[in-house]
Amino acid sequence: MVILLTGLFLGGIYALIAMGLSLQYGVARIMNLASGEMLVAGAFAGFWVYTAFSVSPYVALFFVVPLAFAFNWLIYNWLLLPLVRRAKNRGQLEVDSILATFGMSFVLVGVMLMAFGGSYFSYSWLARPIELLGSNYSQNRVLAFAVAAVICGGLYLLINRTRLGLSIRAVAVDPRAAGLVAIDVKKVAALTFALGGAVAAAGGTLLSTFLTFDASIGVVFTIKALVIVIMGGVGDIRGAIVAALALGLAETLVATLLDPGLTLAAAYLLFILILLFRPQGLFGRSAL
Amino acid sequence: MKQQELIRLVLVALVFGLLALLPLIPANDRLMALAVPIAMYAVLATSWSLFSGPTHYISLATAAFYGVGAYTLANGLEVFSYPLLLLMAALLGGGLAALVGMTTLRLSGVYFVIFTLGLAELIRQLVTWYQNNFTGSRGSYVFTDITEAQIYWQLLGLLALVFLLGWLINRSRLGFAIRIIGNDELVARHSGINTARTKVLLFILSGAFAAVVGAVMAPRFVYVEPSMAFSPQLSFMVVVMALLGGVHRLWGPLLGVVPFAIVWELIAANFPGQTVLFMGLAFLVVVYFIPQGVAGVLEQQLHKIRQRRGG
Numbered sequence: 001m002v003i004l005l006t007g008l009f010l011g012g013i014y015a016l017i018a019m020g021l022s023l024q025y026g027v028a029r030i031m032n033l034a035s036g037e038m039l040v041a042g043a044f045a046g047f048w049v050y051t052a053f054s055v056s057p058y059v060a061l062f063f064v065v066p067l068a069f070a071f072n073w074l075i076y077n078w079l080l081l082p083l084v085r086r087a088k089n090r091g092q093l094e095v096d097s098i099l100a101t102f103g104m105s106f107v108l109v110g111v112m113l114m115a116f117g118g119s120y121f122s123y124s125w126l127a128r129p130i131e132l133l134g135s136n137y138s139q140n141r142v143l144a145f146a147v148a149a150v151i152c153g154g155l156y157l158l159i160n161r162t163r164l165g166l167s168i169r170a171v172a173v174d175p176r177a178a179g180l181v182a183i184d185v186k187k188v189a190a191l192t193f194a195l196g197g198a199v200a201a202a203g204g205t206l207l208s209t210f211l212t213f214d215a216s217i218g219v220v221f222t223i224k225a226l227v228i229v230i231m232g233g234v235g236d237i238r239g240a241i242v243a244a245l246a247l248g249l250a251e252t253l254v255a256t257l258l259d260p261g262l263t264l265a266a267a268y269l270l271f272i273l274i275l276l277f278r279p280q281g282l283f284g285r286s287a288l
Numbered sequence: 289m290k291q292q293e294l295i296r297l298v299l300v301a302l303v304f305g306l307l308a309l310l311p312l313i314p315a316n317d318r319l320m321a322l323a324v325p326i327a328m329y330a331v332l333a334t335s336w337s338l339f340s341g342p343t344h345y346i347s348l349a350t351a352a353f354y355g356v357g358a359y360t361l362a363n364g365l366e367v368f369s370y371p372l373l374l375l376m377a378a379l380l381g382g383g384l385a386a387l388v389g390m391t392t393l394r395l396s397g398v399y400f401v402i403f404t405l406g407l408a409e410l411i412r413q414l415v416t417w418y419q420n421n422f423t424g425s426r427g428s429y430v431f432t433d434i435t436e437a438q439i440y441w442q443l444l445g446l447l448a449l450v451f452l453l454g455w456l457i458n459r460s461r462l463g464f465a466i467r468i469i470g471n472d473e474l475v476a477r478h479s480g481i482n483t484a485r486t487k488v489l490l491f492i493l494s495g496a497f498a499a500v501v502g503a504v505m506a507p508r509f510v511y512v513e514p515s516m517a518f519s520p521q522l523s524f525m526v527v528v529m530a531l532l533g534g535v536h537r538l539w540g541p542l543l544g545v546v547p548f549a550i551v552w553e554l555i556a557a558n559f560p561g562q563t564v565l566f567m568g569l570a571f572l573v574v575v576y577f578i579p580q581g582v583a584g585v586l587e588q589q590l591h592k593i594r595q596r597r598g599g
Contacts, residue, residue: 031398033405083575091397095344096575098401099531102524103571110565118561216564219520223409226402259417268410271403272391279395 002135003252009137011248012145013206015152015241017221018228020199022240023155025229027172028193029090030080030097034105035200035225036218038068040112042204043213047121057125058147060205065198072197075104076190084189105218112215122212144206151202155195156237168192200225223264227271233281242282246270304448311437320436324508326549327443328501332522333530333541334450335497338457339490340527341535342470346401348523349388351408353381353495355517357502359415362428362512370432374503381499382492389488404523412518419514427513434507442504450497454538457490466490524567525552531574534581543582 017039024032045064046057053059083100087093129136159165170178171188179185207213207221228247232239247267254266274281310316310323332350340347357377364373388407392400419427457463465486468476476483506512525548533544548570555566578585 031401079576091344094398095346096579098346098398099527099571100575103568103575106524106564106568106571108568110562110568113561113564219405220409223402223406226405230399230402259421261420262413262417264406265410265413265417268406275391275395275399275403279399 001133003256004249005132005135005137006141006256007249007252008245009141009145009248010252011245012148012152013203014224014228014248015244016148016206017200017203018225018232018240018244019152019155019237020196020203021222021225022196022229022232022234022237023168023192023199024196026234026236027168028076028080028189028196029084029093029175030076030193031094031101031226032193032196033098033101033222034108034218035197036220036222037105037108037112038072038197038200038218039204039207039221040213040215040218041108042068042201043208043211044112044116044121044204045201046205046208047123050123050125057123057205057209061202064201064205068201069194069198073190073194075197076193079104080193081186081190105222109216109218116215118215120212120214121208123208125209138210140209144209148203148206151199152241155199159237164188164191220264224267227267231270231274231282233283236281236283239281239283300451304444308441308444311440320440322550322553324436324440324443325553326546327440327447328505329526329529329545329549330542331443331446331450331501332498332526333533333545334447334454334538335494336526337530337535337541338450338454339487339494340530341540342463342466343487343490344470345393345397345487345491346527347404347491347494348401348520348527349385349404349407349495350498350526351518351520351522352404352411353384353498354502354505354522355408355411355415355514356380356384357499357504358506358509358512358517359502360499361503361506362430365430365432370434374500377499377503378496381502382496384499385492385495386488388495389491390484393487393491394484405520408518408520408523412514415518416514427511429511430506430509432507436508439504439508443501446497446500446504451538453493458538462486462489521567528567528570528574532570532578532581534583536580537583537587540581540583543586 017035020038021032021035024030024035042060042064045060049055049060050057079100080097083096084093087096125140128139130139130142131137132142157165159168167178167183167188168191170181170183171185171192175185175189178188224247228240228243231243231246232241247270250266250270251263254262311320313319332354336347336350339345357380360377360380361373364376368376388403392403457466465476465481468479468481469483469486473483502517506517509516529544529548530541531544532548533542534540552563552566556563574581580588
């Protein structure tokens with residue numbers, strides 16, 4: 001039971017991060033490998049707000065989200081759009097964007113190393129126990145999960161119930177056809193990319209309340225988010241949420257029963273199984 | 289044409305011969321400290337581009353193969369002879385590549401990149417876990433009487449072998465097949481090429497070379513432990529060097545390896561905290577300014593000069 005709930009709490013945050021990436025890849029067609037660094041930047045913001053002003057790190061969300069949104073919008077328009085224009089086919093765009101976002105991720109790590117140094121950061125906030133179903137959990141984890149769930153729910157509504165969401169889904173299905181029905185594909189892609197970055201940064205702020213982090217930890221979360229996105233099926237939000245919860249559970253299981261050093265191995269085991277048996281994702285329909 | 293090829297062969301042999309004389313220069317410690325990494329990256333980057341060049345599949349698994357090779361040597365040193373260990377490293381590296389390739393190369397490129405990105409970390413975690421729980425020691429010592437110069441000569445020999453193989457592959461049906469796959473996989477499949485098998489074969493080759501390089505380099509570490517042997521940075525270094533040089537020519541990666549390794553050493557010596565930033569900028573420069581690499585730029589300029597002469 002403890003494992004189940006702890007895994008669930010962790011999985012909720014993973015779901016948030018993976019949704020950001022899924023939006024960016026599914027709609028803007030950019031496999032953003034710098035996503036983990038956005039997350040770390042969000043984590044630093046939470047750390048900074050708490051240690052400098054001793055207010056709730058969640059205050060950071062109020063500026064992290066708009067700033068990350070603006071930053072990712074600029075990245076898309078300045079750095080990634082030229083690649084989209086240059087690419088002759090989707091394969092070339094994939095290779096180019098992978099290399100470019102690797103570059104960005106290293107640059108961001110370098111900048112954060114310069115600004116904060118290479119040491120580990122953590123702070124203790126709301127580290128009080130709360131009793132749920134007979135066992136104790138720390139309040140910061142539970143709260144982070146609740147906030148992540150709210151944001152995930154908001155995103156789900158945005159995409160499935162609004163006009164903007166409809167155009168986002170249209171671009172995800174077929175950018176050319178979306179252009180034919182008077183959707184400004186470039187604008188939607190840029191907005192979605194920015195939204196994805198903002199979601200990742202928000203996830204970082206949430207994570208910082210209970211996790212020790214350092215400037216170069218981003219890639220770990222990038223890998224996890226990628227595994228989740230592929231497990232869930234690209235662009236499939238429902239699949240991403242299920243996959244994230246599964247991953248959170250699997251990691252917690254392995255960490256408590258086997259060894260905390262094997263969490264990535266657990267993620268990879270799931271990944272391999274999915275690649276071998278359902279490469280189109282858990283709920284995917286068409287073959288790749 | 290035949291004569292031209294012969295001249296080229298003699299030239300290449302001459303260059304290798306000259307390079308082999310390098311360790312004979314007296315008081316060469318600093319020179320060798322630079323020459324060994326350059327030779328190492330030259331082998332890794334060139335063998336990397338044997339597979340990733342024509343197919344555009346970005347492999348980040350180099351560190352995994354390299355680590356497997358280093359571990360093979362470190363653990364087998366007391367039981368097996370050195371040449372046998374190199375062979376075992378090649379077999380293990382190739383075997384790992386075969387497994388990874390058969391799992392991921394049937395799918396599109398992104399899956400492959402993501403899988404290889406975490407592969408080194410995955411193996412590192414498994415090895416660390418195994419050592420913590422079953423052997424009790426975190427690493428193992430490698431004591432040999434292999435000198436720096438001997439490592440250098442071995443790497444040079446490997447480089448010559450990679451070049452020879454690359455040249456042979458380019459002339460063979462296999463090379464032709466992989467180029468078609470790189471241009472259009474669907475066309476390749478329709479003209480009767482077993483695309484998965486071709487890709488896996490070349491990936492095995494590059495994996496085997498990386499593993500042997502790891503085994504050759506292990507004596508230089510003296511102490512082999514997981515976080516060093518499976519350092520993910522190595523994979524990225526190889527990718528950026530190869531792309532910087534240009535992967536559409538066999539000699540392309542060399543043009544990236546030499547300048548990048550020298551600048552890298554300079555930065556690591558003077559601003560140790562800034563190497564990551566430098567690597568990121570190098571990636572961006574490659575993608576935005578020289579997508580064909582230095583080799584591509586050179587060829588363009590040569591072409592222009594020739595045209596001017598002709599016209």
